[in-house]
Amino acid sequence: MPADAAVASRPGAEMAAADVIVAVRGVSMVYGSNVEALRDVDLDIPRGKLTSLLGPSGCGKTTLLKIIAGLLEPVAGSVHVDGKLVIGPGPERAFVFQDFALLPWATVLRNVAFGLELRGMAKAAREEVARRYVREVGLVGFEDKYPHELSGGMRQRVGLARALAVDAEVLLLDEPFSAVDEQTRRKFQEDLIALRATEKKTFVFVTHSIEEAVYISDRIVLLSPRPGRIDAVIEPEIDRSGAPDDIRRDRHYLDTVEEIWHGLKKYVG
Amino acid sequence: MQKEYDLRKAREETGARFYQRAGFLRLASFALFALAWEIAGRVPISFAFPTFSDTAVALLTMIASGELPRAYVSTLQPLVLGVVLSAVIGVTLGVFCGLWRLAEWITIPVFVVLQAAPVAALIPLVTFVYGIGLLAKTLAVVILALPVVVLNAYRAVGNVNTTLIAMCRSFLGNRRQEIAKVILPDASPVIFAGLRLGVAAGFVGVVLAELLITPTGIGDLITFHRSRADYAEMYATITSIIALSTLTLIGLQRIEVRVFRPEKGGR
Numbered sequence: 393m394p395a396d397a398a399v400a401s402r403p404g405a406e407m408a409a410a411d412v413i414v415a416v417r418g419v420s421m422v423y424g425s426n427v428e429a430l431r432d433v434d435l436d437i438p439r440g441k442l443t444s445l446l447g448p449s450g451c452g453k454t455t456l457l458k459i460i461a462g463l464l465e466p467v468a469g470s471v472h473v474d475g476k477l478v479i480g481p482g483p484e485r486a487f488v489f490q491d492f493a494l495l496p497w498a499t500v501l502r503n504v505a506f507g508l509e510l511r512g513m514a515k516a517a518r519e520e521v522a523r524r525y526v527r528e529v530g531l532v533g534f535e536d537k538y539p540h541e542l543s544g545g546m547r548q549r550v551g552l553a554r555a556l557a558v559d560a561e562v563l564l565l566d567e568p569f570s571a572v573d574e575q576t577r578r579k580f581q582e583d584l585i586a587l588r589a590t591e592k593k594t595f596v597f598v599t600h601s602i603e604e605a606v607y608i609s610d611r612i613v614l615l616s617p618r619p620g621r622i623d624a625v626i627e628p629e630i631d632r633s634g635a636p637d638d639i640r641r642d643r644h645y646l647d648t649v650e651e652i653w654h655g656l657k658k659y660v661g
Numbered sequence: 662m663q664k665e666y667d668l669r670k671a672r673e674e675t676g677a678r679f680y681q682r683a684g685f686l687r688l689a690s691f692a693l694f695a696l697a698w699e700i701a702g703r704v705p706i707s708f709a710f711p712t713f714s715d716t717a718v719a720l721l722t723m724i725a726s727g728e729l730p731r732a733y734v735s736t737l738q739p740l741v742l743g744v745v746l747s748a749v750i751g752v753t754l755g756v757f758c759g760l761w762r763l764a765e766w767i768t769i770p771v772f773v774v775l776q777a778a779p780v781a782a783l784i785p786l787v788t789f790v791y792g793i794g795l796l797a798k799t800l801a802v803v804i805l806a807l808p809v810v811v812l813n814a815y816r817a818v819g820n821v822n823t824t825l826i827a828m829c830r831s832f833l834g835n836r837r838q839e840i841a842k843v844i845l846p847d848a849s850p851v852i853f854a855g856l857r858l859g860v861a862a863g864f865v866g867v868v869l870a871e872l873l874i875t876p877t878g879i880g881d882l883i884t885f886h887r888s889r890a891d892y893a894e895m896y897a898t899i900t901s902i903i904a905l906s907t908l909t910l911i912g913l914q915r916i917e918v919r920v921f922r923p924e925k926g927g928r
Contacts, residue, residue, distance in 0.1 A: 463827055481831045493828035497846050497922050507832035510842070538924035558832065 413439040413562060413594050414460055419469030420619075421455050428619035429455045433469070435622060439561075441610040442588060442595040446602065446652070448659050452620025453598045454490075454566055460596065461487050461564050473562060483511075486560035490567045492547045494539040494554075500526065501535040503550050507558035518557075525553040528590070530583070545576035562594045569604070581608055582636045602656070606630070606648045607639065614652065617659050624655060711893040720897035728882070729901060736867055736878030736902075739795055743802025744863040748856055751807050755814025755855070756848070760840070769815060776808040784873050798870040798877075805866035806859040813855020817848035849921040857910050864906040 414437035421430040429452040437443045445453040458464040460471050462480040471478040473485060481487075486507065494503045501522050502509070508518035526535055529549040539547055548568055555563050569577040585608060588595065599605050605612045606628050614623040628648040632639060639645055695713045702712030711719075723729040758765040784801050791797040821844050829843045845852075871880020879902055886895035918925050 461831055463831055481833055483833060485831075487828070487831040489824055489828060491824055493822075493824045495825065495843070495846070497924050506842075510829065510832050510834040510838055540924060554832075 411439045412436040413474055414596065415472045416456070416460065417470050417472075419456070419459060419466045419471065421452065421459065421464070421466050430459075430466070431619035431621055433620065433622055435613060437562075437594065437596055438611065439594050440592055442597060442608055443611045443613060444597045444599055444605040444609040445613050445615060446599055446605040447615035447620070447623075448617050448656060449600060451615040451617040451659075453600075453615050456615070456620065457564050457566050457596060457598050460562075461485055463487070483558070484560055485562045485564060486555035486558050488548070488551050488555045488563065488565040488568045490570060492539070492544075492551045492571070494547055494550055496539050499536050499538060500531060500542070500550050503539070504553045504557055507554055511558070521557050522553070525557045528556065528587070529553045543576070545572045545580060548572060548580070556591065560593075562596065565595065565597045567598050567600065570600070577604075578636075584608055585632055585636075602649050602652050606645055606652065612652065614655060626652065709890075709892050711896050715893040716896045716900060719891075719893035720901060723882075723894060723897055729898070732878045732882045732898070733905075734878075736871065736880070739798035739802055739870065740863060740867040742795075743799045743866065744806060744860055746799070747803050747806035747810050747859050747863060751810025751859060752814045752852060752856070755811040755852070756818050756845070758811070758815045759818025759848075760844075765815070769812070772808040772811045775804070776812060780804050781869055781873075784869055788874050793875045797874055798867065801870035801874070802863045802866035805869075806863040809862055810855045810859035813858070814848070814852045817851030817855070818844060820851070821847045846921050849917065853913065853917040853921075857913055860909055860913065861906060864902065864909075868902065 414435075416433055416435040416437075419430055419433045420428075422428050433456060435456075445456060447453050455464060459466050460473070460478065462471075462478050462482060462485070473482065476482075495506065498506065501519060504526055505513075505518040505522035508521060513521075523535065526532060529552055531546060531549055531553065534542065534546065539550065542550070548571070552565075552568070555565075569580050572580065581604060584595075597605075597609065607630075609628060612626045612628065614626065615621065616623040626648065628644070630639060630642060630645050630648070634642075698713040698716075702710055702715070705712075720729075754764075754768060758768050783804060787797050787800050787804070791800055825843050825847060826839060829839045834842065867878075868880055868883075871878050872884065876884045879898055882898045883895055886892070886898065
């Protein structure tokens with residue numbers, strides 16, 4: 393069912409545009425006095441889809457994500473989420489950090505519940521929610537472990553569960569799998585696709601891996617480096633109903649990876 | 662299943678053996694130290710250097726006669742007062758400076774200078790201004806202990822993991838939650854390192870005060886027994902204060918693990 397629905401609704405860059413959840417308008421960012429990270433970026437992110445920000449290092453993709461998160465303030469332009477102007481972090485957005493950002497002194501359960509703890513939810517209630525998401529990301533049995541007792545992949549699952557637990561509509565993921573080994577990364581990508589089917593949320597995903605972007609995304613935003621601008625928007629039409637390995641061998645998947653690589657080549661080296 | 666159980670049991674036994682061995686090693690290390698001391702005392706390396714056994718006997722005698730407990734009653738007053746004051750004021754001030762730019766500019770240079778200065782040289786000055794009572798001795802403890810506590814707390818707060826702060830903000834933590842739930846626990850290992858150094862410095866301060874200001878308590882015992890050439894008693898007194906200082910530091914470490922960093926307990 394989900395695969396057919398996705399394909400059917402696809403001929404709609406226009407249709408998707410009708411339901412934009414994140415609207416970025418004229419955003420520019422300068423670090424210090426002369427490092428221009430982003431220049432005049434306009435971007436619409438459709439609701440309920442997974443959008444990747446893809447580009448070589450230095451293209452400002454993480455900067456753009458942090459501006460959407462409200463963690464950085466742009467020097468010009470604005471971001472609206474669900475029609476509301478972003479002036480800081482908000483309850484409708486949750487962030488997954490590249491280096492996990494777990495509290496080393498807190499157990500897995502407390503880390504997952506931390507967003508709810510900050511919102512003042514009672515201990516029993518927030519732990520019940522946290523247990524549900526610990527199960528969802530596959531960490532049952534590790535609730536009372538500390539982060540240093542977990543592998544990198546498991547730590548990022550904690551980070552993901554923490555973001556899911558606050559029930560935000562938009563999940564912002566900053567290269568979440570880059571500090572994780574390749575096998576774990578693939579498993580993670582497959583789990584993320586499954587997770588998308590159960591959690592009806594909007595994902596904005598920063599990555600520098602073309603394969604990763606094509607494999608998981610409904611829409612890929614290519615950024616050019618220094619200063620970061622939008623180079624192209626690609627909607628890979630890949631049938632994800634099949635087995636993960638079939639997808640990685642799919643003609644269309646391979647062609648899209650190739651096409652993006654040719655587009656990015658000019659910026660590399 | 663049986664095999665798994667056996668494995669686990671074996672691992673637990675290895676664990677228990679490890680702890681027994683760690684205890685045994687500690688004991689062995691102490692015995693070795695005592696033996697070396699005994700030999701050095703018997704050689705003798707100096708007529709003023711007693712053997713381990715003489716010192717141990719002197720220690721027990723002094724405890725039994727009430728001489729040592731009486732001395733500690735008077736030494737512990739300025740020590741405990743000074744160390745507690747330094748800990749409370751030092752951590753508060755250091756954290757405050759780490760969080761607030763203006764306080765940092767006003768306060769930190771003073772403590773950098775104080776830490777660099779040979780503070781023992783200031784103790785006669787303290788006597789000159791504050792006399793020879795409890796106040797002067799407490800002040801001597803504070804002067805030695807406070808700078809290192811302040812500076813460590815300040816640096817600990819300045820070096821807090823910025824991603825954790827961003828995480829707290831992104832999950833809508835307010836400033837108060839950010840300080841209580843992220844900054845203080847993350848800074849606590851360095852703050853406690855400062856406290857341990859501060860407590861050690863406080864011991865130095867109190868002994869210096871009792872040697873330089875007026876001979877009371879432990880300082881008096883050391884001076885008195887040295888003047889009578891009762892070297893075993895003198896060494897027993899010195900050993901006792903070293904032991905007390907060490908035990909205090911170990912206790913502090915236990916508190917740190919229990920209260921702030923439970924994840925370090927299992928390591």
